[in-house]
Amino acid sequence: MKIEINRKNKAYHMEASNEDGNIVSIDGSPAIGGEGKGVRPMQLLLAGIGSCSAIDVISILKKQKQELEDIKITIDGEREPDAVPAVFTKIHLHFHLVGKLDAKKVERALKLSVDQYCSVAKMLEKTAEISYDYSIAEQ
Numbered sequence: 812m813k814i815e816i817n818r819k820n821k822a823y824h825m826e827a828s829n830e831d832g833n834i835v836s837i838d839g840s841p842a843i844g845g846e847g848k849g850v851r852p853m854q855l856l857l858a859g860i861g862s863c864s865a866i867d868v869i870s871i872l873k874k875q876k877q878e879l880e881d882i883k884i885t886i887d888g889e890r891e892p893d894a895v896p897a898v899f900t901k902i903h904l905h906f907h908l909v910g911k912l913d914a915k916k917v918e919r920a921l922k923l924s925v926d927q928y929c930s931v932a933k934m935l936e937k938t939a940e941i942s943y944d945y946s947i948a949e950q
Contacts, residue, residue: 813829814827814828823844837850853888860935861884875919877911880909905946906943908948
């Protein structure tokens, strides 16, 4: 696995690209001179845990023959205040699921993902308490 970072301006705007040519824009916060042209690095970590877990959940529910129509995840992260580096101390994921779903199967899929399969969660759990909940809406 390889990522390349290219600076796009004289401030903090950069682009990360993978071996397949997919690109993510990254920027620093306005407090340090960022221009809002991309996601901040710590936000990328939250996106990483959310998308990693989403892939797991979709796959597990598919194997359970559940009719998942849509999934959205809201991730809240808390960082250690006034610390350098300011690592995440708490991360909470809320899974918004849509479809004809068995709640017990959803709970199992979420537990397997967050507690066992999601590589990003396994790395972040070393500094952060990771919690999750969910809601199900039928379409």
